[in-house]
Amino acid sequence: MTAEAMLGAIAHPWDLSDEGAFTVCNNLRAMGFDTLLVQVKSFWARHPPSGDLPHNPERSEVISDARVYLDVDVKTYKKIKPVTASEVIRQAAEAAREADLKLYIFLNTLIDDSVVERYPGVAMVDAHGQRSNCWLCPNQPDARVYTKNLLGDALRLGVDGIIVSKAQYPPGCHYCFCDRCRAMGEKEGIDLGEVRLWLDHQDKGEGLNVGPIDPLIGYERGLPESVGQWLQWRRERITDYLMEVYELAKGRTRVGVCMQAPRSAWSVGQSYPDAEKFCDFVSPMFYLGLWKRHALESFGSRRLKDEHLKSWYRLQQYDGPPTIREFRLQGVDPSVVAQQLAIIDDLGLEAVSSFMIWDLPEEEILRVMDLNGEHGAIIDCYGWTPFQKMLAVGAHKK
Ligand SMILES: [Zn+2]
Secondary structure, eight states, X not given: OOGGGOEEEEEOHHHHHHHOHHXXXXXXXXXXXXXXXXXXXXXXXXXXXXXXXXXXXXXXXXXXXXXXXXXXXXXXXXXSOOOBXXXXXXXXXXXXXXXXXXXXXXEEOSBOHHXXXXXXXXXXXXXXXXXXXXXXXXXXXXXXXXXXXXHHHHHTTOOSEEEEEOOSOXXXXXXXXXXXXXXXHHHTTOOHHXXXXXXXXXXXXXXXXXXXXXXXXXXXXXXXXXXXXXXXXXXXXXXXXXXXXXXXXXXXXXXXXXXXXXXXXXXXXXXXXXXXXXXXXXXXXXXXXXXXXXXXXXXXXXHHHHHHHHHHHHHTTOOOOSSHHHHHHHOSOTTHHHXXXXXXXXXXXXXXXXXXXXXXXXXXXXXXXHHHTTSEEXXXXXXTXXXXXXXXXXXXXX
């Protein structure tokens, strides 16, 4: 099987320890998967986002915090030290080998509530001076060194590949205005006051309603000049961060980068046209189910939810359902998958799609897999997803 056709599932460390690494790997192999991806750095979250874990024999839910599940050599770390937990990766490596699965490390980079708590100076800061409680600024040298330290420990394992995740700004364009970023931006001659004003308009739902969106550059034409400069600068900063990471891993293992889908990547500072400089393949994230049924719950009022869905469709250059009521009921239509993959194919990039299918009905999963075509796929994640749904994906692949 070629690397392009990878079918993998992300397992969290507690999936491996609760179910047993050998059981997890044998299950994956039996369901038609060929790759195990181990998330070696967690952050604060509930697993699963709602309901119970479908096949964990020990627990019905897990509340994770920021921990590193790698065999780390703390002495080699500079200012920022990792908070480690039980190291399951070696057993996972042995189990993967026995089940004839490839082993990938899935590394969350710029999201880390434990680091922000202990080293608040490296956190991202929003336009109003509010410090993020979990995002590290890619322009802070200590944060970069920390990423490279973790990557070095992961590379020592001799894995088949690494997926770099959360190498981005958080969605919503509000970051980063830390002292360092402001100084850098001002040096570039960017009018940050005007950018702040634009962000305030966005917050009121007024920012996304003008002009066409450039399909590759992503953001809207007709923006204030300073906003265009600032968005471009954010892209350059994330590309620069990722290039530094890639430099360390290139040639030693295959490197993939988790990215927002192409038409909305601009909003988190990621660039598909730049991707060949920083990875061997891209892993576009298609959060279909999450958007539809859970993420929207966090938007409070019905009006805000509708506004947000409409913005989302518009950013994807997808017409979406014709009425507000249908927006509400349908959420994100799976056909966006094919549209977005066509953009990536046109750029000549290899894509391994990342899907959350745990709360999608089986017929929708099969439709999504059809739309994914010959591209590889990663299921996010093993622990949340009922076996019959993973089985459907594995059977579809064969
Ligand atoms: Zn910053």
